[in-house]
Amino acid sequence: MTAEATSLLRHRPFLAFWLARVCTASAFQMITVAIGWHIYELTHNVLDLGLVGLVEFTPRVLFMLHTGHVADRYDRRRIASLCQIGQGLIAVALVVGASTDNVTREMIFVMAFLLGTARAFEMPTTQALLPNIVPTALFPRAVAASASAMQAATIAAPAFGGFLYAFGAFWVYTPTAVLYFIACTLVLTLPSRQAPAAQGKATLESLLAGIRFIRSRPDIFGAISLDLFAVLLGGATALLPVFAKDILLTGPWGLGLLRSAPAVGALLMSFWLARFPIERNVGRIMFAAVGVFGVTTIAFGLSTSFWFSLAVLVVLGAADMISMVIRGAFVQLETPDEMRGRVSAVNGLFIGASNQLGEFESGLTAHWLGTVPAVVLGGVGTLVVTGAWMKLFPTLAKRDKLH
Incomplete structure (x- = not known):
């Protein structure tokens, strides 16, 4: 292990940040598995799976401009901790509903909106x-290590959540609430090193500053919009309950393993990238990774073997991790600190659109065309977007270094 990687592991604020990420990622994955299986068990309607994603995504659009301004103006530690408390209380509400057998389709939609x-x-x-909280020289490794926290949790948490759901939804929602409250405590221990906050009330000009910044830099705009359209079309997460139950013929435990499989590949890749960060040909590598994501999506859609599906999802997760680390490090390094909250809010909208809105797209397409055609066509769409973006953003495709 290099001296830089060792110093990152010994950096106490980053360690607290990393552990908080593990807790929040674990909690979110567990509650997502439970909600997905719960609503499909209640309605047996694939469209409802997509609607959950749409409902969760809606707040990103409604509050996008304000979320970035809040992150730039107020203490980021306190904002993050308040959000984690809120998510913990949502889990507590689901605990009460599950224990009294009063969880309904409508309640799940309300909880999904509040969670979003x-x-x-x-x-x-x-x-x-x-x-x-980390020196600039360590930032690319910190991005990979931070992503590894999420992926490490995503490996165990969905499988564990699926296993617990076999005993009842109550047994999934309870540890979820505990994890959110632990994350809140860890975040509050972080040092405050934020740049001076923007003064005055939020104005339309300040709220739109993040959008203008991104539009003024074609490489940043190309990177985050590539993720938007590639994952929007190629994501099949919302349909995993259908694959687990009706195509691969497993139960909640199988759904948990399917949810975990991409994280296995992503975690292994994040370890590699933390040890050997990508320093050259970052544009070509990012586009190649997105192309692999599209190919593996097609393979998953056509598979009727549970174990082959797991293997394909591992490769898919590894490819997604490469593009995510390159994009995340690149965008943050190219953005001034006083703008990072607003730029991250726009980036978060794109990520949310690719994930939650992608879930709605998958559910809607599956409702119209069938589950397998929806996933296969989505993978083909990802490949088309990859080729188009290489033509539309040639400087991004040819970019050599992150910063």
Whole structure:
């Protein structure tokens, strides 16, 4: 291990940040598995799976401009901790509902909206917080290590959540609440090294500053919009309950393993990238990784073997991690600290659109065309977007270094 990587592991603020990420990622993955299986069990409607993603995404659009301004104006530690408390209380509400057998389709939609609201404020805040607690020289490794926290949790948490759900939804929602409260405590221990906050009330000009900044830099705009459209089309996460139950013929435990499989590949890749960060040909490598994401999506859609599907999802997760680390480090390093909250909010909207809105797209397409055609066509769409973006953003495709 290099001296830089060792010093990162010994950096106490980063360690607290990393552990908080593990807790929040674990909690979110567990609650997502439970909500997905719960609503499909209640309605047996694939469109409802997509609607959950749409409802969770809606707050990112409604509050996008304000979330970035809040992250740049107020103490980022306190904002993140308040969001984690909010998510913990949502889990507590689901605990009460599950214990009294009063969880309904409508209640799940309300909880999904509130969860999306908390995450809409949490994401840009935590993204903007990371550069404040690690030296610039260690930042690319910190991005990979931070991503590894999420992926490490994503490996165990969905499988564990699926296993616990076999005993009842109550047994999933309870540890989820505990994890959110632990994350809140860890975040509050971080040092405050934020740049001086923007003064005055929020104005339309200040709220739109993040959008203008991104539009003024074609490489940044190309990178985050590539993720938006590639994952929007190629994401199949919302349909995993259908694959687990009706195509691969497993139960909640199988759904948990399917949710975990991309994280296995992503975690292994994040370890590699933390040890050997990508320093040259970053544009070509990013586009190649997105292309692999599209190919593996097609392979997953056509698979009828549970174990082959798991293997394909591992490769998919590794490819996604490469593009995510390059994009995350590149955007943060190219953005001034006083703008990071607003830029991260716009980036978070793109990420949310690619994930939650992508879930709605997957559910809607599956409702119209069938589950397998929806996933296969989505993978083909990802490949088309990759080729188009290489033509539209040639300087990004040819970019050699992150910063």
